Amino acid sequence: MKWSFKVARIAGIDVNVHATFGLIVAVGALEWSGRHGAQGALFGAALMLALFACVALHELGHSLVARRFGLTVREILLLPIGGVAMLVGRPERPLHELLIALAGPAVNVALAAALLLVNGVLGFLPGLTELGAASGPSLQTALLWLLGANMALAVFNMIPALPLDGGRVLRAGLSMAVGPARATSAAAAIGQVIAVALFAFALISGHLVLAFISLLVFLGASQERATERARTILGDVPAGRAYNRRAIALSPCDRVNDAAEHILTTYQTDFAVMLEGEPIGVLTRADVIRALAEGAGSAYVAGLMRREVVRVGADRSLDEVARLMSEKSTPVVAVYDGERYLGLISHEDMAEALTLLQFLPAPRQGGAASQAAPRAQWT
Numbered sequence: 001m002k003w004s005f006k007v008a009r010i011a012g013i014d015v016n017v018h019a020t021f022g023l024i025v026a027v028g029a030l031e032w033s034g035r036h037g038a039q040g041a042l043f044g045a046a047l048m049l050a051l052f053a054c055v056a057l058h059e060l061g062h063s064l065v066a067r068r069f070g071l072t073v074r075e076i077l078l079l080p081i082g083g084v085a086m087l088v089g090r091p092e093r094p095l096h097e098l099l100i101a102l103a104g105p106a107v108n109v110a111l112a113a114a115l116l117l118v119n120g121v122l123g124f125l126p127g128l129t130e131l132g133a134a135s136g137p138s139l140q141t142a143l144l145w146l147l148g149a150n151m152a153l154a155v156f157n158m159i160p161a162l163p164l165d166g167g168r169v170l171r172a173g174l175s176m177a178v179g180p181a182r183a184t185s186a187a188a189a190i191g192q193v194i195a196v197a198l199f200a201f202a203l204i205s206g207h208l209v210l211a212f213i214s215l216l217v218f219l220g221a222s223q224e225r226a227t228e229r230a231r232t233i234l235g236d237v238p239a240g241r242a243y244n245r246r247a248i249a250l251s252p253c254d255r256v257n258d259a260a261e262h263i264l265t266t267y268q269t270d271f272a273v274m275l276e277g278e279p280i281g282v283l284t285r286a287d288v289i290r291a292l293a294e295g296a297g298s299a300y301v302a303g304l305m306r307r308e309v310v311r312v313g314a315d316r317s318l319d320e321v322a323r324l325m326s327e328k329s330t331p332v333v334a335v336y337d338g339e340r341y342l343g344l345i346s347h348e349d350m351a352e353a354l355t356l357l358q359f360l361p362a363p364r365q366g367g368a369a370s371q372a373a374p375r376a377q378w379t
């Protein structure tokens with residue numbers, strides 16, 4: 001993600017921090033500096049960093065279990081309102097989703113148990129009752145505060161509101177009984193009801209951060225519903241139905257300006273570069289615009305095209321195509337019938353297919369679905 005930088009790499013997974021993360025550290029410092037001055041500010045900042053180390057470990061829990069089940073972990077991103085594990089692909093079975101979802105809060109439960117033990121051994125536990133702004137910066141305050149924070153993280157994330165972990169657990173459980181489509185719409189509806197209730201509570205009690213988070217939960221539930229609907233629609237349609245049959249192909253010795261002319265005068269945005277009936281590369285609209293901006297309009301297509309062309313069989317579903325595009329980070333795939341090249345499918349073609357196919361007669365039903373690629377953000 002833009003404006004983020006790497007702070008750690010654990011088990012081959014990058015942990016990135018968003019630039020706005022500094023805000024939460026400042027909030028921590030501010031909160032403790034009022035009563036305890038400069039020392040308090042340092043202590044508050046350190047507490048926030050420790051809290052977000054726990055959040056990163058929570059995301060690492062999701063990530064490692066997800067990787068165990070064959071998903072790709074793109075990164076762990078820390079934002080001021082929490083962490084996100086960027087996973088590519090989706091769990092194959094409801095049980096996998098259940099275990100991936102539980103792994104995050106399980107890390108916080110384990111951390112809380114360890115902190116409980118440490119606090120107990122050090123004789124800190126009696127201080128738990130008078131923990132508050134009045135307690136000064138000390139090891140005891142820090143350890144007790146982190147114990148409470150990890151308990152809160154586990155409990156909050158297990159609220160059964162999709163897309164929170166508890167909502168995913170609920171969806172996975174329902175999936176086993178009624179299938180993913182109905183499970184998602186039920187879990188999303190429950191998630192939105194809870195989000196509205198949380199929002200009302202947050203407004204009444206003046207918790208602005210909670211109000212913001214409940215808004216995100218509400219929108220996240222809509223997104224989950226749209227993604228699942230897209231998956232249902234696209235899962236029924238073979239790639240052989242959606243590729244562009246009247247596509248203009250480029251030759252390696254065409255120029256970028258030729259491609260630009262095609263983009264200007266047709267609806268086509270991505271081009272196969274063909275040599276003797278075989279695609280040897282792909283030139284996308286983004287490639288063309290970049291080349292034009294650099295003043296390379298007269299350059300040969302062969303020098304700019306993407307040489308890796310991802311192949312899919314014509315009988316594969318568009319849902320599988322979307323998954324492949326996301327996994328390989330490619331904007332286009334080449335559709336083949338056996339060894340015979342048929343044409344390209346791009347992100348635009350997928351969006352088009354989704355828009356049109358949802359208006360086909362039953363059993364598919366309408367509604368706006370916006371995102372086809374199965375790229376999940378686990379909080």
Ligand SMILES: [Zn+2]
Pocket residue numbers: 058059062104105157165378379
């Ligand atoms: Zn989580």
